[in-house]
Amino acid sequence: MIIWARLWKDNRMLRDYTVEDFSADTRTHKVFHALDEVCNAFDLPHPQWLDSTIRSFKKHSSCRFTQDCFVGEEIGFDYLEFLVLEEDFM
Numbered sequence: 336m337i338i339w340a341r342l343w344k345d346n347r348m349l350r351d352y353t354v355e356d357f358s359a360d361t362r363t364h365k366v367f368h369a370l371d372e373v374c375n376a377f378d379l380p381h382p383q384w385l386d387s388t389i390r391s392f393k394k395h396s397s398c399r400f401t402q403d404c405f406v407g408e409e410i411g412f413d414y415l416e417f418l419v420l421e422e423d424f425m
Contacts, residue, residue, distance in 0.1 A: 336365045337421040340373040344412040352376050357423055366392075370417065380408045382415065392417070 336356050342349040354369040374381050382388075382404035392398040397418030402410055 336362070336369075336419065336423050338366070338369040338373075339418055339420050340369075340377075341416045342377060342412045343414050343416060349412055350377060353420075362422075366419075373415075373417070377415075379410070379415070380405055396422075 338354045338356075339351065340354070341351040352373050354372050356365045356369060358365070360368070370381070373379075382400040383406055384392075385404055388398045388400065388404060395418075397416065400415040400417065401413070
């Protein structure tokens, strides 16, 4: 699985980061591990998975973590985009 994360502000990409995970872990575990790695790389607090975020990710394999997802934290960007570029099918 390859996941691409991007930070956006004012319709401009500030940073991006790619996570590759071809382990035998489940898809859910790979997604959570990738989000952990992205948050560590960007020095961000971990966002909450809201119902709308989960629905978007299930339907499109992508989602946006906006200010609402970062409970109690101020973020210096508009959203964190999180998308699956490649699935590993076994």
